[in-house]
Amino acid sequence: MTTVLAPVAGHVVGLAGxxxxxxxxxxxxxxxxxxxxxxxxxxxxxxxxxxxxxxxHAYVIAGEDGRAVLVHLGIDTVLLKGEGFRPLACEGARVRAGAPVVAWDPVAVASAGKSPICPVVALDARPGTLTTLLAAGPVRAGEELFRWGGGYD
Amino acid sequence: MAVRKVIVESSAGLHARPAATFVQTAAKAPVDVTVAKPGGTPVSAKSILSILALDVRSGEVIVLNADGDGADQVLDELAAIVSVP
Structure with a gap:
């Protein structure tokens, strides 16, 4: 069982958003x-x-049990080529949940014409293994978003 | 055994969007499909985590491998996905 925390503060909109x-x-x-x-x-x-x-603009954290979570900071932000983003950690480093990974500015992303919406995705998760803890509404960074039980492929 | 060596033309490399399409297509195939960088360790083409970890950039060559019924077809489809700039 892995509890996935909100990487950023804002409003939960779901993947549909x-x-x-x-x-x-x-x-x-x-x-x-x-x-x-x-x-x-x-x-x-x-x-x-x-x-x-x-x-x-994006990072993947892999837990010791093999479950890995992708955080994508905005949509199509790869095209910004790092402008407005500053890594605060190193690839290969171990981090605790809630540790800062990238400094960024959603305002700059929006000004560059990209959506700053951040998908938080359970990679290779089997269907039905996520339990939503916060489906919609305001969220603080570090607050619990969903639980990932069961398996992954 | 079917093998394809293709250049990844997607401007973002094999990342979020092309990676997802790539993995979805591979996952539908009835056979195991692997992808590797030349000389590298093959990983499952059906795992989004493996593909993101492989970190293929635009312009890099990947080697696709599959064996069994439908192998050629799925490799042709995957090669077509990564050939879209």
Whole structure:
């Protein structure tokens, strides 16, 4: 069982609220999404684990049990080529849930014409293994979003 | 055994969006499908985690491998997905 925390503060909108059919259709995996508060801040690790991949605009944290969570800071933000994002940790490092991973500014992302909405996705999760703890509404960074029980492939 | 060596043309590499389409297509195949960087360890093409961890950038070459009925078809589909700029 893994409890996944909100990496950013804002409003929980669910994957259905992501303006990208690949995320909203659950093709990347099940999970949720947060429309972040429009102020510069730090994106946190959603679970304890290893920073498996760290891009300026997205990161994957893999827990010791093999469950891994993707946090994507905005949509199509790979095209910003790191502008407005500053990694605060290193790939391969171990982090605790709630530790800062990337400093970013959702206002800058929005000004660049990209949606700052952040999908938080359970990678390779089997259907029906997530329990939603916070389906919609305001959320603080570090608050519990969903539980991931059962298995992963 | 079917093998394809293809250049990833997607501008974002094999990341979130192309990666998801790639994994969904591979997952539908009735056979095991692997992907590797040349000389690297093959990983399952059906795992989004494995594909994101492989971290394929635009312009990199990947080697696709499948064996059994429908192997050629799924590799052709996967090669087509990564060939879209």
């Amino acid at each position: 992501v303006p990208d059919p690949v995320f909203s259709g659950g093709l990347v995996g099940p999970g949720t999404a947060i429309d972040p508060a429009r102020r510069a801040g730090e994106a946190l690790a959603p679970i304890d684990g290893l920073i498996l991949k760290l891009h300026p």
